[in-house]
Amino acid sequence: xxxxxxxxxxxxxxxxxxxxxxxxxxxxxxxxxxxxxxxxxxxxxxxxxxxxxxxxxxxxxxxxxxxxxxxxxxxxxxxxxxxxxxxxxxxxxxxxxxxxxxxxxxxxxxxxxxxxxxxxxxxxxxxxxxxxxxxxxxxxxxxxxxxxxxxxxxxxxxxxxxxxxxxxxxxxxxxxxxxxxxxxxxxxxxxxxxxxxxxxxxxxxxxxxxxxxxxxxxxxxxxxxxxxxxxxxxxxxxxxxxxxxxxxxx
Numbered sequence: 001x002x003x004x005x006x007x008x009x010x011x012x013x014x015x016x017x018x019x020x021x022x023x024x025x026x027x028x029x030x031x032x033x034x035x036x037x038x039x040x041x042x043x044x045x046x047x048x049x050x051x052x053x054x055x056x057x058x059x060x061x062x063x064x065x066x067x068x069x070x071x072x073x074x075x076x077x078x079x080x081x082x083x084x085x086x087x088x089x090x091x092x093x094x095x096x097x098x099x100x101x102x103x104x105x106x107x108x109x110x111x112x113x114x115x116x117x118x119x120x121x122x123x124x125x126x127x128x129x130x131x132x133x134x135x136x137x138x139x140x141x142x143x144x145x146x147x148x149x150x151x152x153x154x155x156x157x158x159x160x161x162x163x164x165x166x167x168x169x170x171x172x173x174x175x176x177x178x179x180x181x182x183x184x185x186x187x188x189x190x191x192x193x194x195x196x197x198x199x200x201x202x203x204x205x206x207x208x209x210x211x212x213x214x215x216x217x218x219x220x221x222x223x224x225x226x227x228x229x230x231x232x233x234x235x236x237x238x239x240x241x242x243x244x245x246x247x248x249x250x
Contacts, residue, residue, distance in 0.1 A: 008206035011059055011217045013222045016202060017107075017195070020050065023231040024114045024188075027181040030238040031118025034178060037245040048088065054117060055079045055089050059182075061116025062091040062187075069105025071095045073124045087184065100117060103197045110183070110191030117180035118230035121173055121237065177237050 035047045056078045063076060075092040093109070095102035115118065209216035 005203075005207050005210050008209060009203040012202040012206055012220060013199060015217075015220045017198060019224055019228065020111055020114065020231075021191075023228075023235065024111050024183055024207070025164060026235055027114060027231070027238055030242040031177060031181040034238070034242045034245050035182060035228060037249045038178070041245075041249045045081065048079065051175055051177075051179025052079050053175035054177060054181070056099055056121050056179075057117050057176060058113040058180045058182075059089040059091050061112040062093075063129070064116070064156060064168065065105065065109045065112040066091060066093045069095075069109065070099075071102060071105060088179070101195055104194050107191045107194030107198045109196045110187045110189075110194070113180055113187070113230065114234075115181065115227065117176050118227075118234045120180075121176055121234060122230060124172050124176075128165055132242055173237055174241060177234070177241050181238055219234070 035051070038046045038050060059076065063073065066073060068228045072095070073091065073093050075090065077090050079089045080087065095105070097103065116191040205216060208214070
């Protein structure tokens with residue numbers, strides 16, 4: 001039983017900690033690099049003009065999750081237009097170090113924008129251009145290039161106003177991608193403060209799951225696949241804009 005508990009705890013940590021952290025690092029790399037290229041070519045405020053909606057979404061994600069874990073909110077600035085400010089926005093919060101729940105929340109507060117902005121991207125897609133959802137339902141393992149080309153053409157040309165809707169969606173998505181997915185050093189450091197409590201909670205859950213024979217890993221795998229789809233979608237968009245800026249700023 002001990003080996004089974006250790007294995008389950010390890011898989012829990014993989015699904016809940018390691019996978020999201022890898023996505024967070026990839027998204028941060030692409031979008032921080034994109035903002036740097038944007039600023040170097042068009043000036044400091046260009047990152048705000050192109051990403052103000054994402055910046056607000058980023059800070060709101062921190063704020064909502066901080067409230068969820070009962071942190072005390074000290075100061076909120078959703079977006080700053082002044083180059084002299086240290087950050088483009090901030091949410092300052094305090095927590096009770098003796099509360100395991102509030103300590104645990106630090107991990108999720110730190111990476112909250114990764115999930116929050118991904119959900120906003122898909123929410124915008126469902127409202128503005130629902131046809132994009134068909135891409136997320138594909139079985140990529142059996143799809144050949146011809147089928148993919150036909151599907152993409154159908155999505156782009158579907159309906160009288162499809163090109164305009166697609167343009168509106170990508171303009172809004174640009175805002176979210178540029179401004180929302182760049183986690184700061186403080187965000188990562190904040191998440192680290194919640195790492196040990198989270199590992200302990202996941203280990204206890206693993207022990208309980210083994211004792212009552214609950215398929216916890218299967219449940220967490222399904223949840224991870226759902227969010228993995230969200231984050232994969234965000235990575236594709238982030239890479240697209242990063243590549244576009246690389247070409248523009250050459």
